[in-house]
Amino acid sequence: MFKILEKRELAPSIKLFVIEAPLVAKKAKPGQFVILRIKEGGERIPLTIADYDAQNGTVTIVFQEVGKTTRELGTLEAGDYIEDFVGPLGVPVEFPNHKKVLGIGGGLGIAPLYPKLKMLHQQGVEVVSIIGARTAEMLILEEEIKTVSNRMYVCTDDGSKGRHGFVTVVLKELLEQGEKFDEIIIIGPPILMKIGSEITKPYGIPTMVSLNPIMVDGTGMCGGCRVTVDGEIKFACVDGPAFDGHKVDFDELIKRLATYKEEEKISLEIFNKAHGCKLINKIEGADKDAVK
Amino acid sequence: MPLNRSKKKTPMPTQNPEVRRRNFSEVALGYSEEEAVSEAKRCLQCKKPGCVEGCPVQVQIPQFIKRIAERDFEGAIKIIKETNSLPAICGRVCPQEAQCEKNCVLGKVGEPVAIGRLERFAADWERTRGSHPPVIPKKLGKKVAIIGSGPAGLTCAGDLAKLGYDVTIFEALHKPGGVLVYGIPEFRLPKIIVEQEVKFIQQLGVEIKTNMVMGKVLTIDDLFEMGYEAVFISTGAGLPKFMGIPGENYLGVYSANEFLTRINLMKAYSFPNTDTPIKVGKKVAVIGGGNVAMDAARSALRMGADEVHIVYRRSEEEMPARKEEFENAKEESIIFDFLTNPVRIIGNENGWVKGIECIRMELGEPDASGRRRPVPITGSEFIMDVDTVIIAIGTGPNPLLTKTTEGLELTKHGYIAVDEEGRTSREGVWAGGDIVTGSATVILAMGAGKKAARSIHEYLQNKKWQQ
Numbered sequence A: 001m002f003k004i005l006e007k008r009e010l011a012p013s014i015k016l017f018v019i020e021a022p023l024v025a026k027k028a029k030p031g032q033f034v035i036l037r038i039k040e041g042g043e044r045i046p047l048t049i050a051d052y053d054a055q056n057g058t059v060t061i062v063f064q065e066v067g068k069t070t071r072e073l074g075t076l077e078a079g080d081y082i083e084d085f086v087g088p089l090g091v092p093v094e095f096p097n098h099k100k101v102l103g104i105g106g107g108l109g110i111a112p113l114y115p116k117l118k119m120l121h122q123q124g125v126e127v128v129s130i131i132g133a134r135t136a137e138m139l140i141l142e143e144e145i146k147t148v149s150n151r152m153y154v155c156t157d158d159g160s161k162g163r164h165g166f167v168t169v170v171l172k173e174l175l176e177q178g179e180k181f182d183e184i185i186i187i188g189p190p191i192l193m194k195i196g197s198e199i200t201k202p203y204g205i206p207t208m209v210s211l212n213p214i215m216v217d218g219t220g221m222c223g224g225c226r227v228t229v230d231g232e233i234k235f236a237c238v239d240g241p242a243f244d245g246h247k248v249d250f251d252e253l254i255k256r257l258a259t260y261k262e263e264e265k266i267s268l269e270i271f272n273k274a275h276g277c278k279l280i281n282k283i284e285g286a287d288k289d290a291v292k
Numbered sequence B: 001m002p003l004n005r006s007k008k009k010t011p012m013p014t015q016n017p018e019v020r021r022r023n024f025s026e027v028a029l030g031y032s033e034e035e036a037v038s039e040a041k042r043c044l045q046c047k048k049p050g051c052v053e054g055c056p057v058q059v060q061i062p063q064f065i066k067r068i069a070e071r072d073f074e075g076a077i078k079i080i081k082e083t084n085s086l087p088a089i090c091g092r093v094c095p096q097e098a099q100c101e102k103n104c105v106l107g108k109v110g111e112p113v114a115i116g117r118l119e120r121f122a123a124d125w126e127r128t129r130g131s132h133p134p135v136i137p138k139k140l141g142k143k144v145a146i147i148g149s150g151p152a153g154l155t156c157a158g159d160l161a162k163l164g165y166d167v168t169i170f171e172a173l174h175k176p177g178g179v180l181v182y183g184i185p186e187f188r189l190p191k192i193i194v195e196q197e198v199k200f201i202q203q204l205g206v207e208i209k210t211n212m213v214m215g216k217v218l219t220i221d222d223l224f225e226m227g228y229e230a231v232f233i234s235t236g237a238g239l240p241k242f243m244g245i246p247g248e249n250y251l252g253v254y255s256a257n258e259f260l261t262r263i264n265l266m267k268a269y270s271f272p273n274t275d276t277p278i279k280v281g282k283k284v285a286v287i288g289g290g291n292v293a294m295d296a297a298r299s300a301l302r303m304g305a306d307e308v309h310i311v312y313r314r315s316e317e318e319m320p321a322r323k324e325e326f327e328n329a330k331e332e333s334i335i336f337d338f339l340t341n342p343v344r345i346i347g348n349e350n351g352w353v354k355g356i357e358c359i360r361m362e363l364g365e366p367d368a369s370g371r372r373r374p375v376p377i378t379g380s381e382f383i384m385d386v387d388t389v390i391i392a393i394g395t396g397p398n399p400l401l402t403k404t405t406e407g408l409e410l411t412k413h414g415y416i417a418v419d420e421e422g423r424t425s426r427e428g429v430w431a432g433g434d435i436v437t438g439s440a441t442v443i444l445a446m447g448a449g450k451k452a453a454r455s456i457h458e459y460l461q462n463k464k465w466q467q
């Protein structure tokens, strides 16, 4: 059992938990994730380690309520317990000799972007960041990103904050102006990572994306999380989740994410009936959060 | 005591195939006392029993059968448990036809004694009465770590705990049992049985820590730093293999591991009462010919598929699955396509499977395994319409732990290299079960756990590590 020490609402339907998990916190590195199961009978879902504190033995997760399990998670409060919390999983990311990096986070993708930029910043790397959301109130972790960036751009789809438009517009501009980066990190919905990678490819700038396929065990045992990278099958849970964006088959990933669409709907409807569905409209909008 | 001279095994009642193909309850229902006694009376009590030699852990077979014939069921289970700590499991899943029963003299003129069924009977007899709480041994004050809670790990843990060691099992999943809980389905091995065995081992004082993906959360070096004096690695061979043919990532294509894990461990059969979904279409093809393929096919049927095919590139004779499970599968109307090999999976515009292209095979010269090699017949390609494909062509070693352990020697296929006692190239580290042998059997994994426990005990008494 793992205790929720702190709960914060970052935006409508986006929540942050600080979880007591000393062993995970001790080994966690940027780029890694956990798998949790709320209770017996629950699904195992992967969530990125958004921050960690080895000394206090805590791990921070940020999640968006998109379906049954994340909604149920959102109903828990500080002081409640989560049955299973496994990690740190996946391969940590490393940036050995980088001098300047561009980090792009769309919607919820800002959360997994944060620990990477934080590490880069601590290493003394020059960090430029572009973060975006559908609308101002859905923008998360702006302050945190700002403190680890030398320069930050904010975009919203509806223009309610920062630049009016998608994060990819700013990306294009920077590249067209001839700005150089050792690496570009793009995290967000698969469609954003796909389009972003297409934009950076002609410039030959290494582009890292973090993939979010459906997972079960997270240990390489089921193969459900397989993605095609450079024509080869990779298991995102043990070989990733970070991959070279220029080599990922995003269309396949997007299709595979829809495998259980019908079942997810049934699950959510049953849950909503039992819990009232005041959040529903917002959640549906939230899906289209980032960027085309 | 009069012998029972029947040439045939006393039949064991099973659920009617028409009914059971749609439920997950156990297929075989077990002997009644009368049936067990009658079957036990078929045993000739050989002076030089071949059966015992065939048993990987040398259960004293004629002795326990004699007790059953005398209605001393308690005596029978006691004898079995001297060498086999998981008899309710082994009695159900051991390939007896290739082990003890294969060597039984009665097999020369008729059917062998139903040793497996008798073992199961004795174990269930005790189980349903509640076994005696184990005597907790005097503690030696020495800590041993075991990685993985399949049959190898559980057995090693049990044996060491009985000797007085403080044993901790570290398990990656949220539930202990290994393949026994995530792989082998309920209708062959009810989970309650595994749970009881796990509970027994806990009563012996073994601590089981779940959610511990070793190599990630802790390394073997961490374990030694934490004061563990010996480590036994029993992480199984859980990495699913794919075929490397086009279309394997279409929606509706599963590895058998994923398919069975969703059903067994995550209870997808209760969806939406439980949260993990699974997609089983109308027409399912399972690729492979082992126990895993049988289990996947029979599970697919129980999840509601109309038609389930097993597509196997060799012929019936070469099929590695247990005979009994093959028969059960046929009775449940699973269709077998022998000498058939998939060459690609075909999908629709949304990425869902709609068929597989297969090619017919014929048997050529024997290959390295001694089985005749299947060779494709040119021009025999055809398309099979299916909407779900389950790939059950085997598994390999998972490198998650081994690659974080320095100085651990592996074989060229990535399994852990050990000596006869189960010792690895690292002092204080043993390994056994599928992570050493590749996918094998429950009883061999158990045997490896036992052997390692003996060797660990010896080492911890004198701390001598010489190979």
Ligand SMILES: Cc1cc2nc3c(=O)[nH]c(=O)nc-3n(C[C@H](O)[C@H](O)[C@H](O)COP(=O)(O)OP(=O)(O)OC[C@H]3O[C@@H](n4cnc5c(N)ncnc54)[C@H](O)[C@@H]3O)c2cc1C
Pocket (backbone or CB within 6 Å): A033, A043, A044, A045, A046, A047, A048, A049, A062, A063, A064, A065, A066, A067, A068, A069, A070, A071, A108, A111, A112, A211, A212, A213, A214, A215, A216, A241, A256, A257, A258, A259, A264, A265, A268
């Ligand atoms: C490595 C990784 C890191 C992730 N990090 C975060 C994060 O930090 N914050 C966050 O909000 N989300 C993250 N996700 C996505 C998150 O796991 C899913 O949103 C969550 O599983 C949805 O579950 P649900 O029951 O609420 O919704 P559902 O209704 O089940 O599904 C909604 C969507 O989530 C996807 N999904 C469903 N089940 C799974 C599963 N078992 N594994 C992965 N995806 C699934 C589906 O494709 C669907 O599009 C991450 C995913 C991966 C693989």
Ligand SMILES: Cc1cc2nc3c(=O)[nH]c(=O)nc-3n(C[C@H](O)[C@H](O)[C@H](O)COP(=O)(O)OP(=O)(O)OC[C@H]3O[C@@H](n4cnc5c(N)ncnc54)[C@H](O)[C@@H]3O)c2cc1C
Pocket (backbone or CB within 6 Å): B093, B094, B095, B147, B148, B149, B150, B151, B152, B153, B170, B171, B172, B173, B176, B177, B178, B179, B180, B183, B184, B185, B212, B213, B214, B215, B234, B235, B236, B237, B238, B260, B291, B292, B295, B322, B398, B400, B401, B432, B433, B434, B435, B439, B440, B441, B442, B443, B445
């Ligand atoms: C579907 C199926 C049907 C089968 N049917 C039969 C049968 O009828 N009869 C028979 O005799 N055999 C059968 N087998 C084979 C048999 O189950 C295995 O040979 C046996 O379980 C091997 O035992 P083990 O202890 O070595 O490993 P496993 O049972 O595989 O257990 C390994 C355990 O280690 C854990 N683990 C792995 N990596 C880590 C890590 N890094 N950290 C912590 N824990 C880890 C795993 O989660 C797992 O719980 C079947 C196998 C399958 C898959």
Ligand code: SF4
Pocket (backbone or CB within 6 Å): B042, B043, B044, B045, B046, B049, B050, B051, B052, B061, B062, B065, B103, B104, B105, B106, B112, B113, B115
């Ligand atoms: S070989 Fe057969 S008949 Fe002989 S002791 Fe063993 S089980 Fe009995």
Ligand code: FES
Pocket (backbone or CB within 6 Å): A214, A215, A216, A217, A218, A219, A220, A221, A222, A223, A224, A225, A226, A235, A236, A237, A238
């Ligand atoms: S989640 Fe099962 S192998 Fe990656």
